[in-house]
Amino acid sequence: MKYAWIIVLLLIAGLFIGPLWDGNTGYVLIAVGNYTIETSLVAAVILLVLAVLVLRVIWSFIMRLVRGTAWGMRWFGQRRTSKAQQAVTDGAKALVHGDPRSASSAFNRSWQLRHDGTVALFASYAAAANEDYAQAREWLQHAPNPTELQLAETLFTLQQHPEQAEQRLSELQELRRQHPQHPQLLRLALQAYEHVHRWDEVLVALPDAQRLAVLSATALSELKERAYRERFLAVGREGPPALAAFWKSLARDERRSASIRQAYIGVLKTYQLLDAADKVAARGLKRGDLKLAQLLDKQLLVPGVELRDYLQGQLKQHPEDGLLLQAMGQIAMATNEWSLAERALRRASELVPSRRVWLDLAQVYTAQGNSQAALAAYEKAELGTN
Known part of the structure; x- marks a missing residue:
């Protein structure tokens, strides 16, 4: 501070000494009516500075008096509140x-005008969105509710260090009980449950995940299928009767869910319960619960009587349906009917070319010993073209 004063004093001294040394101090002439005032340039500058300082002191005194009145306090308070609210809106x-970034700056302006705990939470969220977690935690110190402080701290920590989810699983579960409607918390909990293979917790949380829309429809469907697949696998280790009993214990809407039904078919195939897989797949297709394209892509078709009859009946009505031809090709592959599989898949590749069709066709050509055609099919599968 003393160095600043030294610089100011040197500047003032320069204003006096410089012109005197040069022998030309300059002058200022002020004329008002018949009156004139003549003074040196240095003196005029000093007087101007003094006038500004005096005016500032007078203005500060007047404002202090105004703020001391009830009217002044109310007017200035409303003005600050209005500015703070506008900053929150911005x-x-x-x-x-x-x-x-702009949001963080606006919330900071609002906080300077009015210390509101809700603004602090908004500012914390904006700082976290900027990945400035230190600033986010600092804002949290002004949170109005200690529970919200713990929640936000956990969210920030797991966003910054997702690998800590396993160690903080019990804390996540407790926060989930306290904040069942918090979408971000649910999303982190689902990630943690999946990472540590806590599939029962995933299954319990799935209805909330759907209601709160924390995942896209595709991601939710895939997670549901994985979770139910793991559950079916665990039950299936007790034997086919236990697996069948568990399937029947599910609610009707659950059994008609495409994700759950596909998971069940996959597990039935894993345990070589092909007759049951055949019935579940065929009846799902008949009722419209399943899409043939999904079964083809996931290779969930089995060479069962009911499924084969259904596909043949559909082909009689729609002989040029590429998906039906592809399905018949996959079933023929499962029974080593390579000639039938080749005809069906080759026609399917012309009607509905896809990576799955070309891979299936390459497998057929390999089984037939046609390595050149198999290589060409693999290349088309990689290119994704026909």
């Missing part, structure tokens, strides 16, 4: 438009 708009 911050919220910035968050909606995906600009967390």
Whole structure:
């Protein structure tokens, strides 16, 4: 601070000494009506500075008096509140438009005008969106609710260090009981459950995940299928009767779910319960619970009587349906009917070319000993073209 004063004093001294040394101090002439005032340039500058300082002191005194009145306090308070609210609005708009940096700046302005715990939570969220977790935690110290502080701290930590989810699993479960409607917390919990293979917890959380839309429809469907597959595998270790009993114990809506039914068919195939897999797949297709394209892609078709009859009946009505031809080709592969499989898959590759069709056809050509055609099919599968 003393160095600043030294610099100011040197500047003032320069204003006086410089012109005197040069012998030309300059002058300022002020004329008002018949009156004139003539003074040196240095003196005019000093007087101007003094005038500004005096005016500032007078203005500060007046403002202090105004603020001391009930009217002044109310007017200035409303003005600060209005500015603070406008800053919060600006911050919220910035968050909606995906600009967390501008949002963070706006929430900081609002906090300077009015210390509101809700603004601190918004500012913490914006800082976390900027991946500035130190700043986010600092804002959390002003949170109005200690429970919210713990929740946000856990969320920030797991966002920054997802590998810690396993060690903090009990904490996650407790927070889930306290905040069952929190989508971000549920998303992190699902990731943790899946990472440590806690499939029962995943199954319990799936209805909330669907209701809160924490995952896309595709991601939710895949997670449901994985979770039920693991559950069916665990039950199936007790034997086929236990697996069948568990399937029948599910609610009707659950058995009609495509994800759950596909998981069940996959496990039936794993345990070589092909007759049961045949019935579940065929009846799912007949009722519209399953899509043939999904069964083809996941290779869930089995060479059962009921499924084969269904596909043949459909082919009589739609002989040029590429998916039906592909399905018949896969079933023929399962029974080593290579000639039938080749004809069906080759026609399917013309009607509905896909990577799965070309891979199946390459497998057929390999079984037939046609290595050149198999290589060409593999190349088309890699290119994804026909």
